[in-house]
Amino acid sequence: MDIQLAELIEAGGTVIGPIHADTFTDWSYDSRLTVAGECFIALRTTRADGHDYIPAALAAGARGILCTRPPHDAGTATVVVCPDPQALLLRWASNRLQRLQPTVIAVTGGIGKTLARRAIAAVLATHAPTFQSRRNFNSLLGLPIALARLERDHQYAVLEFAGEHLPPLAAAFPPRLAVVTAGTDDATARFLARQGVTVIAAEGVSSAHLTFGTGSGCAIRATAISYRRDGVDCVVIGQGLELPITIPLPGPPGVAAALAAVAVGLHYGVRPAAIRQALAGLDAPAGRLRPLPGANGELILDDSFNATPEAMRAALQTLAAIPTGRRIAVLGTPTELPAVDATPLLTELGMQAARSAEYLVLKGMGAATMAQAARLANPTVTIHVVDTNEAIRAALPPSRNDQDVVLVSGGAGERLEQVVAPLLAPGWPPEQYLVRQEPAWRSVRIGDPGRPTWVHLDLTAIADNVRALRNHAGVPLMVVLKGDGYGHGAARVARAALQAGAEMLAVATLGEGRALRAQGIAAPILVLGYTPPWQAAEAIRLDLMLTLFDDDTAQALHAAALECGRPARVHVKVDTGMARLGLSPAEVAPFLSRLRELPGIEPVALYTHFARADEADPTPTEQQLARFQAVLADLTAAGLRPPCVHAANSAATLRFPATHFDMVRPGLACYGLAPGAAAPLLPGMRPALSFYTEVAQVKDHPAGTPISYGGTFVTARPSRIATIPVGYADGLRRSPPWREVLIRGQRAPIVGRICMDYAMVDVTDIPGVRRGDAVTIIGRQGDAVIGVDEIAGWLGTISYEVLTGILPRVPREIGP
Template identity: 45%
Template sequence: MIRLDDLTGDVAGLTPGPVFAREFDAFAHDSRNVRGGELFVAVRTSRADGHDYIADAVARGATGVLAEDRRDLAWLGARGVTLVTVDDVRLALRAWARRHLAHLAPQVIAVTGTAGKTTTTKAIATVLTHLDSDNIAHSGISTVFENDNYNDLLGLPLSLARLGPAHRHAIIELGTDRAGEISALTDLVRPGIAIVTGVIPDAEPFATDPETAIAEYLSILTHAPALAILNRDDARLHQYATTLNPVCGNTQFLWIGTHPEADIRATDITATSDGLSMNVQIGRDIHAVTVGLHGTHWVPTVLATVAVARHLGHGIEKVIDALASIRPVSGRLRPLSGSCGMRLIDDTFSATPASVEAALDALGAFPRPRMVVLGDVGDASLPAPTVASLGAHLARVADAVIAHGDVADAIVRAARGTPGPSGSLHTVHTRAEAVARIRAIAGVPADGGAERMGDQAPRRWTVLVKGNARARMEGVVERLLANPSCAPELLVRQTPGHVTGIVRPGHDRPAWVEIDLGAIASNLNAIRAAVAPASVMAVLKADAYGHGAVRVARTVLAGGATFLATAVLTEASTLREAGIDAPILVLGHTPPWQARTAVSLGVAVTLFDLDSAHHLSEAAIAYGRKVHVHLKVDTGLHRIGLGPSEVVAFARLVSAMPGLVMEGLYTHLATADDADETFAQQQLSRFNAVIDEWREASLPRPRYVHALNSAGALRFPGARFDLVRPGIALYGIDPGPETPLPATFRPALSLKTRIAQIRVVDAGETVSYGRAWTATSATRIGILPIGYGDGLRRGPSTWGDVLVRGRRAPLVGRVCMDMCMVDLNDSPDARPGDEVVLIGRQGMQSITADDVARQSGTSAYEVVCQILARVPREVVDPDTGWGT
């Protein structure tokens, strides 16, 4: 409960009024999570401004608003909503929290450390609740408060609204992602008992060295708590903490761990699929303990819980009995019942290298078969030795591995080269694809039903699902639950804000591309249905037309494409390096000096001259391999290829060369996307004449005869032959102005940025280089951090419009290398940080690559292919829009 009088104490710049409600049930800082009777806190962050969501919060039932800006809020009075403004909302919340804690005066037990904070906090709260169960049963009110992972300088004050007079103990988790935060939190809560679970310096982005990380966490001792419980197994923590005794005054240091010098020591530790057992030694006494946590890394949690309960005066036998009530926390190695008897282990809250190692150790205690579904690990790429170590661990523990994300894929590729039992290694790019792969490996029907399987029920797999917060791997767990409707109670990140929210890009650029692989899969299905029985060769030139060749390759192969095509050998090499072993045809010129590389990669090569043929033959002989070749026939495009009259003679010579296999014969149309079919039909007639001459010469028919690109595949059914080569259509882009795709096709690429700054330019002022644009009236100009260095066309015609808050806004002035400017006069509510769409949909408006092409006088092919590699690609989930 929050009382207005308590909130409006000695706070800088406070201006109350109008005042209606004087008491509030809780704080809310995300308008999507507001419940009736709550006080909405308008917080400004680096991502958004809470003041923009006040109206939404009030519409959802907020009866009060705490804000920093009174402008445009007079309407709150008419709605009967209390308004309080202050200079700094965060400082006001902290001041309130300090007063609230001082007034209620619970026993504060603070927990911090790199890992294990939440589980330790929950374990202590569970045990103390159990030990006080008689009082709780009598009063019906819990005497133990814990702050539910709201552990920073914003979240902690918000959570303390639930702290009430009945709470004798406040178990408070303290977290940090910057130097000085633990000290500030400690100053706020003044713990009587302080716990440091351990410090992993490499996992702390704010720490320049181990000492900085350790000092940060040990600042929890700043106000000399009565008891400090520290992990003796952390040698650096022990070394540093021993120097703090004079500073900490009368603080009692109590060391826990497996180290012989620990005050409370664990020995004979055993981890099984049922939980964790150990002997706990306190002085000369030894006590057998069993808890329902999985993995030996939870030993400090158990020992810290024992230490707290003992310090508070509880007898050891009762404490041991209470320990049995501890259960895993959501998203932290929590076993769950999966469909068709699968045992799920949900470890989706976060993923660091250390926590992945711990999770794999815990998985090793479960019976085989074991599967690991791994999302990305950490917040950036990992050092090669770390990747190798994780890969080796995976290979030892898992019978199947599914990787979701670039870092996870690197770990799985490391596992492929490691001896071990792991024999089923896969990479996927959406959570839906991960679920399908899990079910296929485990032998579970696509609908998860087991009742029809009878005696064919699959073996019981244990499936560990883990990934960082951005990977949102809880979405995988949800789809595999025996009862998915229980997800809100069982899984992490299930509030409305998490469920409906878009995960912000996790990269360093404020401009990015979003790729919908589900759209590509859907477009491929439509093409396959249209061209059957012909096969599909998916064209991945120019990094899959800017969409990401490796991801697209895996998507189309999973969707039924039988062949891949690249423009040059280096593109094919990239696919092979990513572990893609499907057939690949290099459509362009492969110079003689690349012959050996082509043979070693096992790719098919386009052939049209004898010099290249001889070099390929020599390379094939040198490697003791066969190399597949496709003869290219120039039927009128007049690029690389053989003239129709040259083909049969050339084919006889190539057929006699050792090491070469004549796998294909193909041509390419110059005007497949033109409304006038005349020239395309002439080319096809010439190609058919070559096929007839080939047959009359009694040459063996190549396995693959092909002629059609995207437009041709959809327009000329009589010329589909053995396979078609769709490129642009796979990505949901019209092959040309006169050949639109069917309405069922979906664009797969969006290009986005954010407003960096908004400035007002007076009439007569000019914008950007060359003073090419002049404001005719006062104009709000938005500066966007994207330019021609990212692929945004500069001229002679520019991009045209972009979308801001669902409305079109024109670019003005010349596009710069790294920036461009946009007229925001028709978007008066636009703010810095707002998302801007250059290609894609926002609200009811959309801008397609074809729209941009028409505006800038080029083709949609060029628009998407010119988006440079420095613009990061984000795969989005087709179901939710979440980054994947």
């Protein structure tokens, strides 16, 4: 039913300019999804201003614009203005519902609302024409948009109400009957009952007029439940009815939705046979425990829409209930976790996952906590902790078959539909069966990094870089993770690198190694730095290999190894020209001979480090290499050479094949940065880190205005100065100062002293800058790029320090 211009005027809108169209086919809230004939709503949100996207909506064919301020050129569209477009939209929808007067059934509660709404609508549709709200349009914005499709002949309107918006939704769209699903408290039912609404609720809600569930006290209950791979059989009993039904929905959530539909159907006089037939034809909504066929015959339970902890519990319960040969659970971090401490909830989910599946792939912020709990609950379960969707696909068992069930569940920010898509059987196109398949979603960022200043990490770039280096070297690779993975996050880099083919990890300190073990990383780890003797026992308990170059530490390691009952594995370090840690070449053979007298120590490797491999002149590196080769020749002749020899840092890996030996040890190059001009990266290697913030405020200042502490910068002309929420406590160096950022695709100079939390930027020559505009500190914006090497030049330092100088309070965001 078209939207009438007169209805918008009645709801409080005012027409500005000529009336080019007086009817509109539907509402549009996203210019990327606008279809010709629709009315575009220009909404201001905390992240964007819809008025900026009016030209794009007009270009897509919008015939109407609902906005606060009219566009400069509306073309052939009718413009309606009002102080608050969302409030007008709500009034319009409420007026439409009152005019058409369908019987409103509200569906609200915790989990299973969408499934229950669809089941109820299917049952009522056998009785009379029925409207239902679509997708997740259940909010103060979404539900009015959905009601544009309400028609005159609809006798029932089944509307999903978001629990957090229940009072205003109930006032705008008063229901006669409400269904309250599981996962909410009794207050919801009490509120609805006070409004005179008949309440049908899941068992456990005491204020309901009627309850449904599996307990003996329920007025409508399911008995003789039999779970199958393709659905559920049960017998519904209650109100003098005994009705066998088949539900093509998986597990307990399918049963709950069916019971809600039976209760509503009986309330409105739908025949039992019609109820049974309607439920037999149900189809799960996309992304909400929807069963889909996999390419290898496996059953995929797609729960990728936006799982809360309650929804994930239900999904795992469903997985456990389905009879099958092997259960595989892919779990991303759920949405709506507690803001203060999510550990207890994640622990509970991890334990339930271990009891529900034999094979777990865990992703996201909560993955390590869930994995630790899962191991405690079931030591035999196979667990992979990953950080990207590409890593999930690689971690899944390749031998999947028709005896497997694969659950994929997580919050929307995990974008797990990207995992499901390549798993589908031929003939099941993702755009038809999965959520978020519209082209617009390719550029949408879901989630909040925690503050408006953040680092974005491309772990796929790290994996690709490691593969390139590994293939180039032709020998095993040890990835260096010092300084929290050069500021990228050591654990996540370790997982990406290991999956890409790295065989070993290197850290600077025992504490860094301990942190990796706490994240469940079991790969070999070498501590490159000095480890004092008093840490020897802990190193052995953590199964860390230590760098060794002195007798005191050797004796401590030997004693600790005997006490722990396991050998201390060490890499003996040789100083061939760095003049830092290590034995002199002449000391190496006697030292290794003495280690033979200490059975608690196992020398597994010998290594050195190059001081100048990134310089254009190869001579210093060649001299170090010659010294090291001479040591190796003597050790080999004496039978003292350890099994593994490594020497090549990033520059040597890229430039000097003779340094590769048995293993290479790159650091900076793994992160996509060249060690120096003389050591360029391999083709296709790229940086993995970018750094962003946004404009907090823009002010106009007259000439002669001092900016920031000390007034060291004074405007020489009338100037527009933007303040950005990033400062030296985030790693934006104060002295020498960081010079420029990118705003609207242009370079903008930082002016005045950089503060602890803020910096000021001159945007006088960049038109239109305003609050919320994206600011690139490191990385690309449009065609403009500010790279780490350039910044290092400004600061008089090296790229390593720029990366590791981005401090921990800056949240790290990982692409899905």
